Amino acid sequence: MYPQYPNQPVIACQPGANPAFYQPSFLPPSTYPSYTIYMNGPPLGEEQPPLPKDYLVESLLVTIFCCLMSGLVAVMYSYETRAALTRGDIREAEKTSQKARLLVMFSLMFGIFVFVGWIIYEVIVLCA
Known part of the structure; x- marks a missing residue:
């Protein structure tokens, strides 16, 4: 309950639409450019890249x-x-994917190099 003061009129505010706000002057003109926003993927008819x-x-x-x-x-x-x-950051995913691929290839080549070097070393030691 609101406090009531003597000699003060009661102001009642009714919720509802204010007809002055919805006048056509507040709406954008028909020549206003329209934009299409795609939230979850490419436009219809276009294929999403892998x-x-x-x-x-x-x-x-x-x-x-x-x-x-x-x-x-x-x-x-x-x-x-x-x-x-x-999180939907495709550009960052591509960058980190390339770095991961490069490091996987480097690790694989390094492992093969060490394995072949070890085999050669063992062959040389056994033959000597």
């Missing part, structure tokens, strides 16, 4: 079997790719 790969499985495999250090960094970039895809 999402970048996150290379998480490959990163884990090269971490276990080839090179621990660069493999762990590749896992980190793979996770960043997945997080960027989750």
Whole structure:
């Protein structure tokens, strides 16, 4: 209950539409440019480009079997790719996907190099 003061008129405000606000002068003109906003994808009829790969499985495999250090960094970039895809940042996902791919390839080549070098070393030691 509102306090009532003597000799003061009661003002009642009724909720409802104010007809002065909805006058045509407040509406945009018919020549106003219209824009289409696409919230969840490309326009109709256009195909969405493929999402970048996150290379998480490959990163884990090269971490276990080839090179621990660069493999762990590749896992980190793979996770960043997945997080960027989750929040819808395709450009960042593409960047981190390329970095993850590069580190997976580096780890794989390093692992193969070390394995072949070890085989050559063993062959030389056994033949000598």
